[in-house]
Amino acid sequence: MQYTRLGRSGLKVSRLCLGTMNMGSKSWKPWIFDESESEPIIGHALDNGVNFIDLADFYSAGAGEEVVCNVLRKLAKRDELVITTKLGYPIGGGVNNGGHSRKHVFDAIEGSLSRMNTDYVDIYMLHYFDTETPIEETMQALDDVVRSGKARYIGVSTMYTWQFARILSVCEQNGWARPINMQLQWNAAYREEEREMIPFCMDQGVGVSVFSPLARGLLSCDMTSIRNQTDFFTHEMYNDASSRAVARSVASVAEGRGINAAQVAQAWVLGKTEVSSMLVGADNQSQFDSALAALETELDAEEIYEIERNYTPCDVINDYTAGKRIPRDPRPAQGRFAGMQSSVA
Secondary structure, eight states: OOEEEOTTSSOEEESEEEEOTTBSOTTTOTTOBOHHHHHHHHHHHHHTTOOEEEOOTTGGGGHHHHHHHHHHHHHSOGGGOEEEEEEOSOOSSSTTSSSSOHHHHHHHHHHHHHHHTOSOEEEEEESSOOTTSOHHHHHHHHHHHHHTTSEEEEEEESOOHHHHHHHHHHHHHHTOOOOOEEEEEOBTTBOGGGTTHHHHHHHHTOEEEEEOTTTTTGGGTOOOSHHHHHOHHHHHHHOSHHHHHHHHHHHHHHHHHTSOHHHHHHHHHHTSTTOSEEEEOOSSHHHHHHHHHHHTOOOOHHHHHHHHTTOOOOOOOSTTOTTOOOOOOOOOOOGGGTTOOOSOO
8 A cells, every 4th residue: 555645734644545435324325335245345445554534424324434433443443544524415404404504513523423433533524615604614613623622634525726715715814724635526537626626736735535536437337336327426427428438548548458447547546646545435345456456557658648638628516517517529549549449338
């Protein structure tokens, strides 16, 4: 396993982070693994050096935090782990049971710590940018959470760059705890964050952790999973000609190397020096092994061009832009990939 500091902080995390959205309760989604099914996957990640675990109170409406941490207590030492959880999306009733108000921040951290059966979380993260709550209210509340010892650091996820700039500015002006991590969606089929957010994070010394490196299964060339057959977000995000062309190029590179497409797609992400850690939401041990192999896979210039040539701009994917994708057309192949036709449809 490789380890790196998260941004300018002193916190060291594994370059592979175990994503746990698929762990918790099947009553939430049909593709969720229960505790007994999750334990072998978590154990395999830990055995291979993963110390970074990603949670959210939203996953399985709280059951995800409970299930994953039950397993972690059996298999690992708390002080050797970096556990993050997120707040924001409602998981129960009541008009205040969601968002980033001071009330909900404090209610949410207490709920998460109780379900996780731990005294603190290493990184407490905003799941999105709450446009209805003054950012000063949210960030002061998070600073108080850190000062109380219930979180070591704070982080953020999935927002516009200008929104993140507001957060950092408010923290600087008031001397409040500053986010050390931005969690965002980045893969060969979705690269809009390269335009502003990622350069901004590099300039500000904020670590970047990446989710959905396989574009929800598109880049592994496997769209037959239960999740992708029941989750309309996959169709909404990646059902366009450009995304499918990227998948064919990934498959072409994989065929040339004699490895699986997932490994190539993950190697593309991990090859970006801006990436601190890549989330791996594995359904089995072999899928996690693909990500491990990707850590040691260095793509050459022609392979990178072949993967990237199909990409054209699209609308940003976040909570505010659903259903606003624009038509996209790929660029022609070059080099040894010109005229090459992948067997993948």
